[in-house]
Amino acid sequence: MALADIRCDVLDVDLLTDAKAVLDSLAPVEREMRTAGGTWYLARIKPYRTLDNVIDGVVLTFNDVTERVLALAMRHARDLAEAVVDTVYEPLVVLDEHLQVLTANRAFLKLFGGQADDTLGRGFYEIANGQWDFAAMHELLDSPTPVQVPGEDRLISQAFSGIGVQHLRVRTRRVAGKSGITGLVLVSFATEPNPAV
Missing domain, CATH: 3.30.450.20 (PAS domain)
Incomplete structure (x- = not known):
């Protein structure tokens, strides 16, 4: 399955472009992104290396960071x-x-x-x-x-x-x-x- 075939409700982030950049540079990318439902994720994109040390795609991981992002936003709002x-x-x-x-x-x-x-x-x-x-x-x-x-x-x-x-x-x-x-x-x-x- 190709990354372009995966549908998601992420706002303002182009994961396909990020994945291509990782394949071109072999440098991992991390970014926070929000879904249309208001959930925040930390997306990590890394090159995928086979056992033969060949780059054969990318690995995407998503960690839910909604609680941390909202707590930080609340702290900034309170400070203001x-x-x-x-x-x-x-x-x-x-x-x-x-x-x-x-x-x-x-x-x-x-x-x-x-x-x-x-x-x-x-x-x-x-x-x-x-x-x-x-x-x-x-x-x-x-x-x-x-x-x-x-x-x-x-x-x-x-x-x-x-x-x-x-x-x-x-x-x-x-x-x-x-x-x-x-x-x-x-x-x-x-x-x-x-x-x-």
Whole structure:
């Protein structure tokens, strides 16, 4: 059977051309390729040597590397998201579906205290000695969908350790990715003057 007779759903890779290049140069070729179904493979093409040390074709092997490729893509996406979040001037945290802190920008840590090491990966209501564990925040975050209409601010007044009573405009937004994964929650805060004044 000839390689040209094999049908596959690989995107943007010409294995026949690669196989011919291996036969011409005798140098192996490796490349990652994606199928139409979204599976990633590492394809290796090597010259096939007979027992008489004669080149008599090529050997193709395919290893499923989907998990590694997707993990790397997620890491790059997370690094990019963290860089974007950190450039925002107002305090901002990103929570997962279980309200664990995925990232908190410098403005959030500076205003409300704490270090990234003590914040990331912990439950939002646990960070900073539990100072976020109050009814108004539970009302905003504990429902399956935000209480607010997207883009609507909620005014909250609360005493915080080291900085006293703060009057905050809080905006929450649940985010769904293209993959259909839901549950990320963006929470931003803007300080306001005392509303009673």
